[in-house]
Amino acid sequence: MSQRKLMPGKLVVASHNNGKIREINELLEPYGFEVTSAADQNLAEPEETGLTFEANAELKAVAAAKASGLPSLADDSGFCVEGLDGQPGIYSARWAGPEKDFAMAMRTIEEKLEAIPAVAGADRRGYFVAVLCLAWPDGHTEMFRGEVHGQVVWPPRGDKGFGYDPVFQPDGYDRTFGEMTSEEKHGWSADTPALSHRARAFELFSKACLEN
Numbered sequence: 025m026s027q028r029k030l031m032p033g034k035l036v037v038a039s040h041n042n043g044k045i046r047e048i049n050e051l052l053e054p055y056g057f058e059v060t061s062a063a064d065q066n067l068a069e070p071e072e073t074g075l076t077f078e079a080n081a082e083l084k085a086v087a088a089a090k091a092s093g094l095p096s097l098a099d100d101s102g103f104c105v106e107g108l109d110g111q112p113g114i115y116s117a118r119w120a121g122p123e124k125d126f127a128m129a130m131r132t133i134e135e136k137l138e139a140i141p142a143v144a145g146a147d148r149r150g151y152f153v154a155v156l157c158l159a160w161p162d163g164h165t166e167m168f169r170g171e172v173h174g175q176v177v178w179p180p181r182g183d184k185g186f187g188y189d190p191v192f193q194p195d196g197y198d199r200t201f202g203e204m205t206s207e208e209k210h211g212w213s214a215d216t217p218a219l220s221h222r223a224r225a226f227e228l229f230s231k232a233c234l235e236n
């Protein structure tokens with residue numbers, strides 16, 4: 025199916041995560057949309073029954089577009105640790121439990137890594153994935169994936185981000201995402217390429233669907 029452009033107007037960010045909603049709003053800022061979120065609109069949170077980031081992004085975007093009658097942009101993302109065979113992955117939000125306790129979720133990762141008996145230690149490489157799915161009320165969808173690779177560090181550092189940001193240090197940097205401003209985490213300016221998984225997926229989305 026051919027790619028469809030999104031004309032400026034109302035757009036729903038199909039998420040209930042405030043950290044994500046803030047970052048997506050920042051990325052959308054130059055394009056002149058009237059943005060609301062699924063949380064603002066009191067839309068139900070669909071159960072994330074998919075087994076891939078793509079499946080869950082599509083399910084959230086389509087549910088919000090159908091419920092609101094507006095184009096909707098969902099983000100399904102997560103943190104994948106090589107030494108843990110890619111866990112927590114699509115279960116990243118669920119590892120923090122109903123209380124959304126990310127201090128506990130980060131500690132769980134560290135404990136699991138330390139428990140692995142290996143001569144050279146567990147593989148502490150990790151990466152974030154974000155899949156953005158844009159859905160229209162008629163069911164048409166477009167999908168974009170971004171990744172950023174680096175190291176899992178311990179102890180956690182920085183309180184600027186959200187979720188797993190304090191334990192992730194991207195390749196080529198000596199600071200964690202938790203120690204970066206959102207401009208640095210996006211890496212989004214005329215002379216720096218996109219850095220975060222979300223900014224990288226957004227760059228593909230903006231090239232394909234937005235008027236640049």
Ligand SMILES: O=P(O)(O)OP(=O)(O)OP(=O)(O)OC[C@H]1O[C@@H](n2cnc3c(O)ncnc32)[C@H](O)[C@@H]1O
Pocket residue numbers: 038039040041044072084099100101102103116117152185186187188189201220222
């Ligand atoms: O589904 P929605 O409503 O969008 O919100 P959510 O928090 O449940 O989001 P996901 O299902 O996509 O789960 C992704 C989790 O991965 C983590 N995560 C995603 N992007 C992140 C980032 O940029 N920095 C830190 N953690 C991130 C974060 O903890 C999220 O809760």
Ligand SMILES: [Mg+2]
Pocket residue numbers: 072117
């Ligand atoms: Mg979720």
